[in-house]
Amino acid sequence: MDRIIVTQSRCKQCGLCVAHCKQEALSFSAVFTEAGYRPVQVDDAKCIKCGICYLVCPDRVFTIIGAPGGKASAKQSASA
């Protein structure tokens, strides 16, 4: 199954991913990171794992894991 991993601790809240997400699946979290940013969070119901966020992100926040078969489901919000 396809997955998206968001390493929130790296996010600097630049907003490029939010602006470019055609699915409007990304938004800023209400909780601050240690660095003082409100990191991006993903609405897994809307995310189609297209990878645009990975492409535009300057800060290595996103990982997309594509898997054959199965529905895209479980989101992992990893804080490394």
Added chain:
Amino acid sequence: MAVSRKVPAIIDRETSFCPGCGHGIVIRLIAECLEELGQDNNVIFPLGVGCSSLLGGGLVTDRLHCPHGRASAVATGMKRCEPDVTIVAYQGDGDAYSIGIAETLNAAYRNENITMIAINNTNFGMTGGQMSWTTMPGQKTTTSPKGRDCAVTGNPIRFPELVASQFDVAYAARGAVTSPKRIATVKKYIKNALAAQVNKEGYSTVEVLSPCPTNWGLDVLGAMKRIEEEIIPYYPLGEFKKREER
């Protein structure tokens, strides 16, 4: 079914760039290209001074902080001693084109088999946004407080065009990181540049127009918009020397 996208291991750590800085995107693209070319465990980065030197902490590879502007000369020494290792000089516009123009141009002049990636954000980012040789006409910086007066300072330099038209180089291109499509194109250029080096075709360079929201006093999207509206018209995107022309 989604395509897997994972940050290459050699850069899979936090960066210390400002939010929305294009450096982080370009470095990831370089790392992806190295991985795809099988060079990610066969690479040395001579790094410029300026924001480009922040790459040092973000890279898990051989790398050396070079004196300001001299990365292409250092890269030359490295390549001559390790001809089968991919050498990527990573520099900003102030480093490569202002203080380092002699070393940068001469590496291209010799058609040294290295790749020079220059991040052009039209100012000296790290030291607080002073004018560089790529600062736009009329652009206000901390050292051109009334806007750059090209009658006094000279005109912004177009490096890829210069080496493509005057020197016998293998590859020269310019891209921008303003949109997913443009980012994908920059990646193609960087991959071409690195492939040219791996194939020992000679000097390759890619300049990337990149935002500096902090020093431009704009938000990230506003900075991207400025590149599209003001900078790209002066600095056209594209390949000025293509590999297949050789």
Added chain:
Amino acid sequence: MAEMMKGNVAIAEAAVRAGVRFYAGYPITPSSEIMEYLAKRLPELGRQFIQSESELAAINMVMGAAACGVRALTASSGPGISLKQEGISVLSDEELTCVVVNVVRYGNGLGTLFSSQCDYFRETRGGGNGDYRCIVLCPSSIQEAVDLMLTAYELAEKYRVVTVFMTEGALGQMMEPCELPDFVEPPKLPWGFDGKYSYKKIGIFDRDSMQEAEQLNRKYETIRAEEQRWESENVQDADYVFVAYGLPGRAVKGVTRQMRAQGLKVGLIRPITAWPFPVKAFAEVNPGVKGFITVEANATGQMVDDVALASKTVFRDRFVPTHALPCVYGLPSRKFIMDGFGQIVSGARKEVY
């Protein structure tokens, strides 16, 4: 059998034999024969030679080669070495190793082409920014120069510093018989980059400069304690001890031997390392010595500072006057040395310190 060889050519061939794999440089009289020779010689052996666009680029190319763990060389003279100072400072900071040959010529700015020792301060103090030291070797004959070249690399690599090979225009240009050393296989130094991150070098922003400064200082203290080199003679009973290095050192040696034969109690200390300065040589000097006299090919008397400091270190309980006889450039003639000595002994010439 010893063959007549030109100094610059002998130095270049000695570097080849010491395992130099990379040279970058820019022409400047009186050092150019070194690069001219290597332009032919290094490619013959499959090694690298680059005529760079400037001395600035040359030292940075050397830095790239040094970072890859090969024995690298650059050579120049006065103003050319000025341009290299930035790179030498960075090499020192990164603890990279190379040899920089300075075939010294006289003058400030563009200077002249005359043989000289006017760069003593710069080479022994370091002309670049920061808190670093270079080991400085100063041969007085072509034979000594070729014998010291491998040493120059071994010292650089033992301590991870830059070695400056401080010779003089006249030594570079002259010929005398010389036997070349054997060939050494060029090493790949363990800290050299190979593209595989096998030596985990860290970046400038990851380093603790305060801690490094202390480590560096300890390293320099070790070099000071272990690596002083000099030649001396007749110092145990000397009333006056001359101190001179390089070709003037050799010229003074001849004159002091003549003076001895005439019954004058004079001795000689000839530094072979200008840094670390051979303070230990002064411990062997007659405790009743009346003065030290430097003979230097510069205008201001530069080494006299180090001699005065060495004297202070060794003769803690008494003041020994330190004089300078600077001959500006070229080599001091017998007459120049004898006249100066006469003035010192008669009190007509005042000490510097």
Added chain:
Amino acid sequence: MREILFAGLGGQGVLTCGLIVAEVALFNGRTATWSPSYGSAMRGGAANCTVKYSREMVYNPSLDEPDLLLAMSESALALHGHLVKKGGIVLVNSDLVGGEGFGRTDVSVHRVPCSSLAQRIGQPKGANVIMTAAIIKLLGDFGFEDGMRGMNDMFRKKGKERFEKGNSAAFEAGYSAV
């Protein structure tokens, strides 16, 4: 110790002349130094070198007080004539040097028309070898055979043995000219 100053114009072979004398000394068990004028002086037309040889170390290789001056040109004599040691020797190329303005009586002056002599023996480039031989004879440290062998040994080492016959002829001519 011997000190010899070889002075003339660029192209007259004075540097080689000095080197041959140094090599002859080396060949005959001495040590020797050869120190040229260099750099921008080369462009001015003048050329000179100092050779010193000795049984022990040569301490100061630079010009001091020559035992012998070879003056291949008028300007060489004018510039350097006063340096020669009292009782020393001045050897001039009498094809080019008139000798006017050289007022010293405390040195012995020898005049060899080496340019025309070289032409006459069919070795137009051999003027400097002629003077080399003359110098060796005048100084008297090495015999004819020792000088000749030392010179030929040098050219053989340089891979220039094809000039040996011509050089030998010039050497013989120079040796008999003083």
